Amino acid sequence: MAWSGEMRKGVVELCVLALLDDGPAYGYQIAQRLALHPSLSMKESTLYLLLARLQKEGLVAVEMRASERGPKRRYFSLNADGRARLKGMASFWGEMREDVGAVIGGETS
Amino acid sequence: MTFGTERIDTAHIEKAIAQLEQSLRASGYDLDEMGSIAQGAREHVEELIANDPSVSESELIAFINGFSDPEIAASPQPPANEHGLTGMFALASALVGIAIMIAAFLSADPDLGGALMLLGTLLGGGLACVLGFLSRRSQTGKIAIAMGAALWLCLFVFLAVP
Incomplete structure (x- = not known):
């Protein structure tokens, strides 16, 4: 459904930043973690575009690491600017969630 | 791999x-x-x-x-008219260059005419080409490049003709 994709786009950056706040992760790992939550599951290509944009904006650092099994992996980690962005986005999301809930619930202020 | x-x-x-x-x-x-x-x-x-x-x-x-087929659209490419202002300056430079060239042709003094021709080509043609190149994505930029090149061509033709 096109509208669900549109709605997801707005919050997926917040979710990826939040996942990276738990520690460095590589693309496949992030995709797997997001896939655990069906409403957040997105195309892998979308995830890589988003990671590239976060890197371009200086919010995440990238490091190549060897793995015990499988190929070398590109690990993404949150830097200070990324954490600040996450804090701002999380705060705004909280306000938005309350406001949307109020509107949907028919409450008036 | x-x-x-x-x-x-x-x-x-x-x-x-x-x-x-x-x-x-x-x-x-x-x-x-x-x-x-x-x-x-x-x-x-x-x-x-x-x-x-x-x-x-x-x-x-x-x-x-x-x-x-990513769900995020491609970053918007700069629109063709983004460099419109630079293109306009390029076009203006080319027009000034042409005006100076016309003045050079009309000048009765050969020394003054030669100096004007050089000025028209270097200033008008040169600026038109440089600014036109910077704004080559816009229509005015393309036109300015053509006009600037024409000015330079004029200079070379007149230098070549004895």
């Missing part, structure tokens, strides 16, 4: 990734975006093979093809 296995032909995977890159380019993604997606596709293919050695080549190719 670690794609190659007994059942998976590296060349087929590379071909699928090359086709993915072409498709992304055609959809308006720039080189950085295209590179990130293609690199992501490679990484995922490697992970899929590492996690499931029984994965088939056709499954991997179908997976790579799925990368060709």
Whole structure:
């Protein structure tokens, strides 16, 4: 459904930043973690575009690491600017969630 | 690359990734975006093979093809008229150059005419070409380049004619 994709786009950056706040992760790992939550599951290509944009904006650092099994992996980690962005986005999301809930619930202020 | 296995032909995977890159380019993604997606596709293919050695080549190719349609639109390319102001300056420079050239032709004094011709070409033609090149994506920029080049051509023709 096109509208669900549109709605997801707005919050997926917040979710990826939040996942990276738990520690460095590589693309496949992030995709797997997001896939655990069906409403957040997105195309892998979308995830890589988003990671590239976060890197371009200086919010995440990238490091190549060897793995015990499988190929070398590109690990993404949150830097200070990324954490600040996450804090701002999380705060705004909280306000938005309350406001949307109020509107949907028919409450008036 | 670690794609190659007994059942998976590296060349087929590379071909699928090359086709993915072409498709992304055609959809308006720039080189950085295209590179990130293609690199992501490679990484995922490697992970899929590492996690499931029984994965088939056709499954991997179908997976790579799925990368060709991201849910996030390509970064907007600068519109053609973004450099409109620079293009206008380029065009204005070319017109000033032409005016100086006309004055040079009409001048009765050959020394003054020569100096004006040089000035018109260097100042008008030169600026028109430089600014036109900077704004080459706009229509005015293209026209300015043509006019600037014409001014230079005029100078060379007059220098060549004894």
